[in-house]
Amino acid sequence: MTRKYVLVINPGSTSTKVAIYEAEKEIKSNKITHQLKDLEKYARVYEQYDYRLKLIYDWLAKEEISTSSLVAVVGRGGLLRSIPGGTYIVTEKMIEDLKIGIQGEHASNLGGILAKGIADKEGIKSYIVDPVAVDEFKDIARISGLKEIKRKSLIHALNIKAVSYRRAKELNKDLSELNLIVAHLGGGISIAPVKKGKMIDVNNASEMGPFSPDRTGSLPVGDIVKLCYSGKYTHEEMKIKLKGKGGLSGYLGTMDAREIEAMIAQGNKKADLIYSAMAYQIGKEIGSVATVLEGNVDNIILTGGLAYSKYLTDFIIGMVEFIADVVIYPGEDEMDALNKGVLRVLNKEEKEKIYENEVDL
Numbered sequence: 064m065t066r067k068y069v070l071v072i073n074p075g076s077t078s079t080k081v082a083i084y085e086a087e088k089e090i091k092s093n094k095i096t097h098q099l100k101d102l103e104k105y106a107r108v109y110e111q112y113d114y115r116l117k118l119i120y121d122w123l124a125k126e127e128i129s130t131s132s133l134v135a136v137v138g139r140g141g142l143l144r145s146i147p148g149g150t151y152i153v154t155e156k157m158i159e160d161l162k163i164g165i166q167g168e169h170a171s172n173l174g175g176i177l178a179k180g181i182a183d184k185e186g187i188k189s190y191i192v193d194p195v196a197v198d199e200f201k202d203i204a205r206i207s208g209l210k211e212i213k214r215k216s217l218i219h220a221l222n223i224k225a226v227s228y229r230r231a232k233e234l235n236k237d238l239s240e241l242n243l244i245v246a247h248l249g250g251g252i253s254i255a256p257v258k259k260g261k262m263i264d265v266n267n268a269s270e271m272g273p274f275s276p277d278r279t280g281s282l283p284v285g286d287i288v289k290l291c292y293s294g295k296y297t298h299e300e301m302k303i304k305l306k307g308k309g310g311l312s313g314y315l316g317t318m319d320a321r322e323i324e325a326m327i328a329q330g331n332k333k334a335d336l337i338y339s340a341m342a343y344q345i346g347k348e349i350g351s352v353a354t355v356l357e358g359n360v361d362n363i364i365l366t367g368g369l370a371y372s373k374y375l376t377d378f379i380i381g382m383v384e385f386i387a388d389v390v391i392y393p394g395e396d397e398m399d400a401l402n403k404g405v406l407r408v409l410n411k412e413e414k415e416k417i418y419e420n421e422v423d424l
């Protein structure tokens with residue numbers, strides 16, 4: 064069989080998105096939504112490998128796509144060591160870092176691992192593109208306030224870059240002429256000041272900023288220390304409380320905003336308060352990063368799955384439209400961006416990067 068397709072795999076905290084591309088054209092795609100009950104039994108993200116791999120093979124079989132028709136497999140890259148943007152070949156050292164979660168646990172750590180698992184069986188190459196560990200911080204943004212802890216750039220880099228380019232194109236400008244605030248509102252939330260194309264700061268979608276469908280975001284630090292030492296929870300249990308069972312999922316038992324909107328429609332006051340509080344924290348974070356751009360903001364972009372929600376976007380717009388015009392790009396362009404990253408390498412327009420050459424090991 065001729066090898067002509069690229070398989071794109073995007074594991075997120077609430078879903079696994081898959082797509083088949085032939086050159087630039089998407090042939091098939093699917094979003095496999097995960098229920099909290101299916102994921103909460105795994106203590107570590109890596110333990111979800113077999114579960115998500117089977118779902119991908121089942122989908123390929125249903126679509127009658129044979130892995131022998133694949134030319135390459137690309138996965139969304141995870142919480143690796145901080146690296147520059149680009150298309151990286153998946154190497155053994157990268158797999159090691161993804162498995163242990165060198166910068167933390169997140170579903171996207173499975174992207175490279177799943178890609179390599181499928182590609183190796185076919186003797187083809189696997190890649191990741193602009194992983195969540197892309198770091199374009201100004202040094203001042205790295206200082207946390209505690210000398211042992213650094214602020215990290217953990218960010219929805221793929222989609223933030225993609226929507227920034229999209230906006231520049233729509234405005235008929237070069238991205239280097241624009242200052243944007245991009246709020247990616249997904250399972251995790253990244254709110255970044257994008258100064259002339261560079262993501263110079265971000266809340267850290269895994270640990271800080273607004274709470275999200277499955278994460279707590281920033282918390283009162285004294286209370287969290289008390290909870291850690293209360294003797295009630297192990298380290299592993301605390302990690303799951305903060306990421307997985309934090310945010311909407313902790314308060315309301317679901318990370319699906321559509322279910323929460325249905326609860327609100329039925330008069331559930333608690334759901335209304337919690338959902339509004341998430342929107343309030345998002346608005347507040349946008350206001351905060353506007354200061355990083357000294358108020359010179361061309362546009363605020365709301366993107367990610369939650370940007371489909373009119374309830375949320377109306378709430379946020381009400382808080383932030385005094386800063387700049389708000390543009391809504393619901394969903395994300397991550398699948399397309401992953402495919403394009405691989406095509407640039409396959410078509411020799413760009414050289415693939417080697418993880419080991421970009422980090423201090």
Ligand SMILES: Nc1ncnc2c1ncn2[C@@H]1O[C@H](COP(=O)(O)OP(=O)(O)O)[C@@H](O)[C@H]1O
Nearest residue numbers: 075076077078249250276319320368369371372
């Ligand atoms: N049409 C919609 N209306 C409201 N919320 C939505 C809609 N579609 C998706 N969402 C919510 O967006 C969140 C997931 O966003 P997404 O960007 O797909 O995240 P991830 O890639 O992290 O899984 C979930 O809370 C989901 O319920």
Ligand SMILES: CCCC(=O)OP(=O)(O)O
Nearest residue numbers: 075076195249250251268
């Ligand atoms: C660590 C940032 C990536 C992230 O939060 O992705 P999801 O929204 O897909 O969980």
